[in-house]
Amino acid sequence: xxxxxxxxxxxxxxxxxxxxxxxxxxxxxxxxxxxxxxxxxxxxxxxxxxxxxxxxxxxxxxxxxxxxxxxxxxxxxxxxxxxxxxxxxxxxxxxxxxxxxxxxxxxxxxxxxxxxxxxxxxxxxxxxxxxxxxxxxxx
Amino acid sequence: xxxxxxxxxxxxxxxxxxxxxxxxxxxxxxxxxxxxxxxxxxxxxxxxxxxxxxxxxxxxxxxxxxxxxxxxxxxxxxxxxxxxxxxxxxxxxxxxxxxxxxxxxxxxxxxxxxxxxxxxxxxxxxxxxxxxxxxxxxx
DNA sequence: TCAATAGTTTAGAACAATTATAATGTAGAA
DNA sequence: TTCTACATTATAATTGTTCTAAACTATTGA
Numbered sequence: 001x002x003x004x005x006x007x008x009x010x011x012x013x014x015x016x017x018x019x020x021x022x023x024x025x026x027x028x029x030x031x032x033x034x035x036x037x038x039x040x041x042x043x044x045x046x047x048x049x050x051x052x053x054x055x056x057x058x059x060x061x062x063x064x065x066x067x068x069x070x071x072x073x074x075x076x077x078x079x080x081x082x083x084x085x086x087x088x089x090x091x092x093x094x095x096x097x098x099x100x101x102x103x104x105x106x107x108x109x110x111x112x113x114x115x116x117x118x119x120x121x122x123x124x125x126x127x128x129x130x131x132x133x134x135x136x137x138x139x
Numbered sequence: 140x141x142x143x144x145x146x147x148x149x150x151x152x153x154x155x156x157x158x159x160x161x162x163x164x165x166x167x168x169x170x171x172x173x174x175x176x177x178x179x180x181x182x183x184x185x186x187x188x189x190x191x192x193x194x195x196x197x198x199x200x201x202x203x204x205x206x207x208x209x210x211x212x213x214x215x216x217x218x219x220x221x222x223x224x225x226x227x228x229x230x231x232x233x234x235x236x237x238x239x240x241x242x243x244x245x246x247x248x249x250x251x252x253x254x255x256x257x258x259x260x261x262x263x264x265x266x267x268x269x270x271x272x273x274x275x276x277x278x
Numbered sequence: 279t280c281a282a283t284a285g286t287t288t289a290g291a292a293c294a295a296t297t298a299t300a301a302t303g304t305a306g307a308a
Numbered sequence: 309t310t311c312t313a314c315a316t317t318a319t320a321a322t323t324g325t326t327c328t329a330a331a332c333t334a335t336t337g338a
């Protein structure tokens with residue numbers, strides 16, 4: 001929940017020029033209490049709903065990728081025809097409802113720490129993500 | 140590690156006609172002690188290495204999808220430009236080395252049971268998969 | 279204040295993975 | 309053997325994403 005000048009500062013301080021397009025995308029992504037999941041397509045639609053000045057698809061891709069690189073967004077590992085991104089960059093997990101193609105956050109505190117009793121020589125763990133696939137309970 | 144007539148039985152018993160192509164793909168996928176991970180592209184290459192009668196790309200896609208539906212293959216949830224499949228359909232997890240785009244199995248016994256302390260009304264858990272992303276340890 | 283320049287945006291082309299199409303082929307049942 | 313439903317095939321179509329190269333703009337420093 002920041003205002004534009006704060007987005008400008010944030011962008012500048014991370015080495016990204018605060019262009020109109022980037023600030024607009026910040027507004028759409030971060031001007032809310034809730035974090036959310038989105039695909040590029042959904043983001044494009046949301047932008048055009050909020051703004052009358054359209055941002056080109058290439059710019060949306062570029063911006064999402066640079067925000068991901070800067071750590072403002074996370075990519076969620078699920079198999080889908082599209083990539084999902086998450087404005088919640090804290091450590092957490094997901095339910096994925098395959099029937100409705102719906103993603104739901106699982107708070108890190110709702111998952112007991114995952115203990116991995118094996119390792120790969122020369123590699124260190126970067127992240128541990130749990131994906132819980134659910135389906136309709138017909139019982 | 141089955142022979143062709145066993146694959147034929149297996150296919151027939153799951154309602155899939157044992158065509159030449161499906162039996163050949165069974166051989167390529169399951170005629171080994173080790174389970175492995177593959178993309179459709181890699182599978183196509185492997186088939187053409189083993190056999191001189193080529194199977195069309197569409198058939199490989201169709202077959203992999205029907206094998207997945209029958210539970211002979213699992214799709215591995217990672218973000219990539221291609222889908223990864225796994226001949227190991229038992230419950231297990233993965234390391235993903237992003238720098239080398241390399242997937243490594245983690246035995247279920249090497250991961251302490253993942254306890255999820257929340258649920259979604261009306262849904263039941265279908266699977267719980269852990270993806271551990273690793274990177275080079277420069278320390 | 280005003281170029282210079284390096285980073286950005288853009289439309290559209292290109293690309294790659296996957297799916298659809300529709301004609302031909304084949305397994306299994308009668 | 310013949311019929312029918314299911315499979316395979318080559319190819320076209322589709323879709324998500326990346327590339328390209330020209331136009332644009334934020335920043336620097338003269």
